[in-house]
Amino acid sequence: MRKHLNRAAIAALSLTVASEALAVEWNVSLWGKRRAFTEHVEKLAELVNEKTGGEFTLNISYGGLSKNKENLDGISIGAFEMAQFCAGYHRDKNPSITVLELPFLGVTSLEQEVDLSMAVYQHPAVVEDLARWDATLLMPSPLPQYNLVGVGEAPKSLTDFEGLSVRATGGIGKAMETVGAVPTSMSASEVRQAMDSGIVKAVSFAPHAHMSFGTIENGTWWTTNLNPGTVNCPVVVNTLALEDLSDEHREALLGSVEEALDHYVSHYQTKTMEAWGPELDQRGIERVTFSDEEIAAFKEAAAAPAAEAWIVENTERGLPAQELYDLVTGKIANGS
Template identity: 65%
Template sequence: MTRYLTGAATAALCVAFATEGMATEWNVSLWGKRRAFTEHVEKLAELVSEKTDGEFTMNISYGGLSKNTDNLDGISIGAFEMAQFCAGYHPDKNRVITVLELPFLGVNTLDEEVAISHAVYEHPAAVDEMAQWNAKYLMTSPMPQYNIVGTGEPRDELAEFDGMRVRATGGIGKAFETVGAVPTSVTSSEAYQAMESGVVDTVAFAQHAHLSFGTINEADWWTANLNPGTVNCPVVVNIDAYESLTDEEREALDSSVPEAIDYYLENYGELLKQWDEVLDEKGVEKVMLSDKAIAEFRSTAADPIREAWIADMEAQGIPGQELYDLVMETLEAQRAGN
């Protein structure tokens, strides 16, 4: 009997170890702190764990695995399995999706931002470019149109942007440059210090980032209706890690993306509803630029930057016109569907 029990116990232990060995654990590299911008990743991890009964889990790190600007490099060498990054951090590595950062695309809602982002992510040129980094696009991190906070007297006329030092990346930075501003691409984590020390006069962010990175605490004013564009920040996975998943694990991951995005949109919507209260609480003046000023900004920035971007992409063998047309067609289809 003793021998029998010992054998049974040994068998049980072997099964337990085998089961433990089959569990899948991914490391996920984010930055900053948990905020509206990362809620879809948090929800994704929760859903995947639920759907696999805890056999597929994700360890989410906020800066402990890599700098935000190095996340794509980390994915490429398999330092972690999933990461978030923003296109403006290294536009030379993700040229295709910079179409989504062109100024004044006319995107009005987060739903529209999701639609155009995922359409571009699925384009063969985008898929092939990410494959060079052993990465696969999983989902976007949709953000509303950027607006700027600033110190001192409000800048509510386009002429007042001349010489303005603004933290802005990608197409937004180029747009400000066309009206005489001086963009700098310090990372989001460095924006507060740059503003506090006077390195920049203004910072362009979506609302959640002004809160999360503290720039709203330094601000005297905020532009409510400038809306020059936004940045695109995808979540990607390491291709080898993705392909090594079991069919059940891959299904749990893929099927959780729409649910995670829906959760993100609901959560971000609540933040936007409270934004005016935040401004009042912190004594930040809401600045409304005139329709004339915005139209002038758009005409100065949008067409020249778009045409230059298309020409630059085509010269590199990337279908710039096709990608821009895809964005416009997807926007039209999204609105027709609504």
């Protein structure tokens, strides 16, 4: 009897050890707080947990693992397995995907932004570019066109941006330079303090970020139709960690991306955009709308020169820059 009990105990212990050995936990580095911008990661964690019966979990941290501008570095050394970052934070580290941040590309929906980003992410030159950091691009964080919230007197025309200090990264910053603004690049978490102290007079964000990072708390005006572009903020995973997953866990992760993105887009369109107008009205923030003629002149001054400069610079880096640009503009022209 004792022999049989011992065997049963050993078998139970072995089963427990085996189950623990199968359990996988990934650390995920985000920043700020849970918001529209992170809903796809939250949904991904939920789906992976469900599909694996809790054997594979994503432990999401908002700022506890790394600074947002250092997330790609953290991925490269395996400090965590998954992270989100924005291409404009360190253009030299991920030049290939900055093609998606060129001004006035003409993207009209979050769904189109998803399709466009995924097409670029799968291009061999882009895969190779991010591989330098042991990073595999998993999914984008699609954002609508950026616009400005500012303090002080509202601009009446684009000439009023002359000399105005603006938080604007990537291609949006380049575009604002063409109307005389002085762009400054800083992370989202630094913006409110910079605005309060007068370092910047206006901030370029998508609506969710204006709400999440407090620019509307002291802002007095909002541009409704500048629409110079957006930023590209992918979610990446450490390539070795991805390869080390079991087939079941890898499929649970990769097979959940589409559903996570669908959830993100739906959440952004219903929750964020529905709240945006009332938030502006509640605070008495003035809406500034520029004429069609001014917007057309802005686009003409900013779009082509920025694209040409990007192609020249990144061709010199050894990237197939013209090919990447043609991929993006071709898909947009075809409505895909």
